[in-house]
Amino acid sequence: MSLLRSLRLCLVARTGSCPLSSPQQWHTFHSGSWLSSASSKELLMKLRRKTGYSFVNCKKALEACGGDLKQAESWLHKQAQKEGWSKAARLHGRKTKEGLIGLLQEGDTTVLVEVNCETDFVSKNLKFQQLVQQVALGTLLHCQNLKDQLSTYSKGFLNSSELSELPAGPEREGSLKDQLALAIGKLGENMILKRAAWVKVPAGFYVGSYVHGAMHSPSLHKLVLGKYGALVICETSELKANLEDLGRRLGQHVVGMAPLSVGSLDDEPGGEGETKMLSQPYLLDPSITLGQYVQPHGVSVVDFVRFECGEGEDAADAE
Numbered sequence: 001m002s003l004l005r006s007l008r009l010c011l012v013a014r015t016g017s018c019p020l021s022s023p024q025q026w027h028t029f030h031s032g033s034w035l036s037s038a039s040s041k042e043l044l045m046k047l048r049r050k051t052g053y054s055f056v057n058c059k060k061a062l063e064a065c066g067g068d069l070k071q072a073e074s075w076l077h078k079q080a081q082k083e084g085w086s087k088a089a090r091l092h093g094r095k096t097k098e099g100l101i102g103l104l105q106e107g108d109t110t111v112l113v114e115v116n117c118e119t120d121f122v123s124k125n126l127k128f129q130q131l132v133q134q135v136a137l138g139t140l141l142h143c144q145n146l147k148d149q150l151s152t153y154s155k156g157f158l159n160s161s162e163l164s165e166l167p168a169g170p171e172r173e174g175s176l177k178d179q180l181a182l183a184i185g186k187l188g189e190n191m192i193l194k195r196a197a198w199v200k201v202p203a204g205f206y207v208g209s210y211v212h213g214a215m216h217s218p219s220l221h222k223l224v225l226g227k228y229g230a231l232v233i234c235e236t237s238e239l240k241a242n243l244e245d246l247g248r249r250l251g252q253h254v255v256g257m258a259p260l261s262v263g264s265l266d267d268e269p270g271g272e273g274e275t276k277m278l279s280q281p282y283l284l285d286p287s288i289t290l291g292q293y294v295q296p297h298g299v300s301v302v303d304f305v306r307f308e309c310g311e312g313e314d315a316a317d318a319e
Contacts, residue, residue, distance in 0.1 A: 043069055051076050077173065077182070094190040097310045098123050101229035103211050104136040104222060110207045111139040112229050112307050113163075114194040122189050126219070131183040133223045135193055138166040138176050143198040150202040153233050155303060158196040197305045199231055206299070208232040208247020212255050230254035233303040246297055253283040253290055254306050262301055265291045277301065 040062070047058045051073055058076070065071035099116035100123050113135045115128075122128050139158065148154060158166075164177035172179065176193060184191055199207050211226035230251040236243065254277070263276025269289045270279040278291035278301065285293070294301060 040067065043067060047072055047076075074173075092190065094118055096190055096192045099191075099194070099309050100129065100132050100225045101211060101227060101307045101309050102132040102136045103209055103224040103226075103229050103231075104133075104140055105207070105209065106140060106144075106222070108202070109140060109143050109198065109200050110209060110231055111136055111143060111196060111198045112231055112305055113139055113196040114307050114309060116192045116194050116310065117187075118189040118191075122187050125187060126217070127183060127186055128191075129215075129217065129220060129223075129225060131179060131191070132225060133220050134168060134172065134179050135163065135176055135196065136223055137169045139163070139196040139198055141169055142166050143200060146200075148200075150200060153199060153201045153205050153303065155197070155199050155233070155305070158198075160193055160195065163193045163196050195307070197231070197307070199233060199305070201233065204235060204237070205302075206234045206236055206243050206247060208234060208243075208250045210248050210251025210255060212252075227309045228255045229307045231305040232301060234299040235302050236299045238298075242297070243299075246294075246299065249284070250290075250294070250301065250304075253277075253280070254304050256283045257281075257290075258306060258308075259304070262303060263291075265295065267291075277304065 043062060044055065044058055047062060047069060048055055051058065057079075058072070061072035061075045061079075062069075065075055096116035096118055098118060098120045099114065102111075102113045102115070104111050104113075113132065115132045115135055117123055117128060142158075143156070146154075164175065164180065166176045168174055168176055168179050180191060180193055201207055208231070209224075210230050211224045212228035213226040215225040217223075217225075232247060232250040232254055234243075234247065234250070257277070257280050259277035259280055260275040261277065263278040265278055267276055267279040270276065270281075272281065274280045278289065278294070280290050282288050282290045282293045290301075
């Protein structure tokens with residue numbers, strides 16, 4: 001089923017370091033009598049539950065750190081990160097055409113991110129989805145820390161290199177590229193923090209959003225995941241009750257029709273090949289243009305962002 005048909009059907013249906021010197025390879029078994037007491041075994045269970053690493057590696061971490069739980073946790077993460085960087089170097093250059101788009105909104109800030117992997121199978125793994133969440137949170141914090149007085153909306157983009165250098169966020173050490181290395185080490189596929197876009201709006205503006213094939217997970221809180229995503233920035237004189245629904249429909253149109261610019265309400269109506277958003281046939285009712293659909297709602301479309309997962313990879317292969 002084509003993306004446009006899928007969208008139309010969807011619309012209709014919805015009306016720290018250790019005291020020991022450098023350790024051996026962390027995946028090797030270190031024998032010893034440290035875990036002889038019940039309290040030691042309880043520490044082992046606690047570290048296993050908290051980190052998710054194997055019993056063998058948790059035992060080795062506690063032995064290396066003299067039973068200090070906090071140091072053992074840090075030791076585990078450092079070893080996993082080393083292994084992740086090593087694996088990332090081996091996998092570098094492998095194609096990453098799959099992955100997910102992530103959408104996160106908080107207050108006046110909305111972000112859209114793309115993280116790529118090799119297979120659709122890995123994109124459905126919770127650990128990969130948690131990486132997308134970390135990237136979205138890192139982008140959101142970056143945007144919120146920008147000290148600007150807004151009289152109109154602001155929009156920005158981050159490329160792969162810029163995204164990789166962002167701090168990992170609360171309760172996480174290092175940068176997003178460190179989180180990427182950990183994920184590569186755990187999941188065994190090449191991955192890329194592809195790009196991010198952010199939008200901040202003052203009063204009088206509204207950001208509509210849509211993710212196609214949306215997936216929600218209770219553990220990922222407000223993050224919405226899918227293969228296509230869009231943000232549509234609207235100017236409105238007053239908050240209206242139907243803005244969320246209108247914003248979603250505008251986002252669906254952007255995903256399905258892939259406009260290249262907003263255009264003007266004064267532009268002549270175009271056909272299927274039209275690239276100006278307001279002149280395009282409206283996704284759900286092609287007998288009218290999107291501009292004709294929007295006008296009665298009392299809002300003005302001023303900008304948009306569209307992400308398609310894997311976009312540009314085929315062109316890169318052709319080159």
